[in-house]
Amino acid sequence: MERGIKIALQNSLIPDISITVSGRNAEGLPDLLEWILEYNLPFSLNFYRENELSASYEDLQLEESRLIEGMLAAFKVIELKLPNRSLLGSLIDRANLASPHKRTCGVGQSYLVFDYKGQIAKCQMQLHKTISASKTQDPLTLVRQDKAGIQNLSVEEKEGCRTCEWKYWCTGGCSLATFKATGRYDIQSPNCNIYKALYPEALRLEGLRLIKYSSPTKS
Structure with a gap:
């Protein structure tokens, strides 16, 4: 390196x-x-x-x-x-202390990932769970509508975060990491x-x- x-x-x-x-x-x-x-x-x-x-x-x-x-x-x-x-x-x-926000990243909102075959996934950590292909006319809409994969909830919907003084800067951490640790998306980061x-x-x-x-x- x-x-x-x-x-x-x-x-x-x-x-x-x-x-x-x-x-x-x-x-x-x-x-x-x-x-x-x-x-x-x-x-x-x-x-x-x-x-x-x-x-x-x-x-x-x-x-x-x-x-x-x-x-x-x-x-x-x-x-x-x-x-x-x-x-x-x-x-x-993933915390950004520079300005307040409600989500840690753009997954499920303004973000999508392409694999080498042109298939589309919601997150680079879930490239094996594709939901569409690059030929789709509006793949971002499909990403936003998908309820089967990773769910990027607002920090205001997460248990343990709603009353935290850091909530609009932390936003509860990575949704996928939280789900792997707890089986839930609507809870604070481990x-x-x-x-x-x-x-x-x-x-x-x-x-x-x-x-x-x-x-x-x-x-």
Whole structure:
């Protein structure tokens, strides 16, 4: 990976690094962030999501204490080298703390995915569950009407989220991850405790970043 990134930079290409955080790699996250920030690369931190090929690897599961500890350590690294760009939409999984919203992503609303055969699915995590084909005149309408696959409910419809102070920024997390863990779409994310532990620190980082770059003496 390092070699490929350096080749891209040498050719004036700026890669956007998507980091998948799990119980297996959370401890090494600070070192990785230190390297990424050294090159001032854009990045996002996303939590591991189980799929058919990874379900047997128990150490990939999100262990709350280990993941929170690793993320907070990574935040300390970021604090020492704050980039000149907002991180509110890239620090904590699918949460976007930059503006209020009611759904975590556009699944079932404004989003669809094509596989290599031109078949259409609602989510890239469910490419095996296609609902239409590219020749369909209005596939997005079919996506919105589908009630069999993943359901992307408003955060206001989710038990445990309605009274939460973070609801319009968190929106209850990934609908598919919640369903795999609980069998329900209308309930808060199984990562809720992790999110609540990290959100205040993410906002603090943004505040420090704004202070740093608002001063005319800082670069």
